[in-house]
Amino acid sequence: MITPETLNDIQRKLEERSVADKRVLEELRSEIRPLKSEVRRINPRTTTSISLVAADGGNNKVNFDPYLFQVVRVVDSCGRQLLLDLATPTTNIEELSEGNLDRQGNPKSALGVMMKDLGIETLWDLSPMIPKPDQENPSPSWVQEYRxxxxxxxxxxxxxxxxxxxxxxxxxxxxxxxxxxxxxLFKDLLEKIDAAINEIYRQTKRRVYLVGFSKKSKVLARYRLAFALEGILTQGYPCYVEIPPDIQKKAYIWEEYATGNEAEKFVGGRLFMVRFGSRINDPIWPIDIFIPQLVQTPQIMGSLLADANDGFPVPFYPQCLQKAHEQAALFGFDMEVMEDLIVNAVRRSFTPDEQNVVDRVRLQSDVGMLRYE
Known part of the structure; x- marks a missing residue:
């Protein structure tokens, strides 16, 4: 237990350190002070908003899963399933690759279509995160990158x-x-995405906008207090401001993750901070606007505002994203069905005597979880 004397000592040291480090905050305030004049108001605009989300394996865990199965499933906010696959950390990479793009170059999934259009024949050529077939002891995290x-x-x-x-x-x-x-390859993919958007407009005269929405950002974490002290994004109406590349570089561990530099092959959007609410304490969100669509930023922000105003249960968070997460998540009855499928698949790979052992181990797993229910 911490004694009162220790608490007093800690408080004294905290106050001394806060005074000494205040200069750091003053530097941050001076860096972002010019942004105050760049804040822009958001005017509502009506469009159709959709989102797509991959099921998060970390939130879809089952009690009995000896092979660490990962369901790779992408759905949109309308509930349409766009891609479905299954992988484990020990999955045969060659078979997984051919399940998307066969040796004749015929795509068998959305991932295969992307590989073919990028001129890539195997998954390990598409991403250095995917282990090669002869690689020993690959990190199991590659399944997450595959997702x-x-x-x-x-x-x-x-x-x-x-x-x-x-x-x-x-x-x-x-x-x-x-x-x-x-x-x-990421830069090549972004160019193909831009070409597809332009083709949609050429054929149908329909505008399709693309944004990236995040719940958090290194930039926001670093400058949040400075924003408040300098009165940036504290206006009494929905507003946004673009974050210059030099400020981004000071916040990111990898400088190439910031826009406006020669290593922009990893970046497809310009970073903005946005507040959709009209009250000073409403949340601020980091948003990437697709670089080829920067001139349409006011229209895009207006469309986002309309969707965010309907956000529920999270206020001022895009409703289409919330719907997509609901559609992608596996819980309740869906999770029970998934676990039954896993158990049946595992059982069928054993002899009848060993199947009894599988049943016993699964029962032990279930009982162990009862105290959390």
Missing amino acids: DLAEWAALYQMLKEGGFKTDTLIVRDGLLRSKIFSKK
Whole structure:
């Protein structure tokens, strides 16, 4: 237990350190002070807003899963399933790759379509995060990167297929930045996404906008207090401000994650801070505007405002993203069905005697979880 004397000592040291480090905050305030004149008001604009989300394996855990199955499933806010696959950390990478793009170059999934259009034949050529077939002891985290690749592929296929009946805002879960692609493949993908959007407009005269929406950002974490002290994004109406590249570079660990530099092959959007509410304490969100659409920023922000105003249960958070997360999540009855499928698949790979052992181990897992219910 901490004694009163210790608490007093800690408080004294905290106060001394706060005074000494205040200069750091003063530097941050001077860096962002010019942004106050760049804050822009958001005017509402009506469009159709949709989002797509990959099921988060971390939030879809089952009690009995000896092989660490990961369901790679991408759905949109309308509930349409855009991509479905299954992988484990020990999955045969060659078989997984051919399940998306066969040896004759025929795509068998949205991921295969993206690979073919990028001129890539295998998953490990698409991303350095995917282990090569002969790689020993690969990190099991590659399954997570595979999920992210699937999400980008689903987005690309959605745009390539078109079929948009109205002007549409597509909200990606996360900023328009990625380091999981090999060499300049991410830049190539962004160019193809831009070409697909332009083709949609050429054929249908429908505008399709693309933004990346994040719940947090290194830039926001670093400058949040400075924003408040300098009165930036504290106006009594929805507003936004663009974050210059030099400020981004000071916040990111990897400088190439910031826009406006020669290593922009990892970045597809310009960073903005946005507040959709009209009250001073309403949340501020980091948003990437697709670089080719920067001139349309006012229209895009207006469309986001209309969707965010309907946000529920999280206020001022895009409703289309919230719907997509609901559609992607596996819980309740869906989770019970998934666990039954896993158990049945595991049981069938054993002899009848060993199947009894599987049943016993599964029962032990279930009982262990009862105290949390």
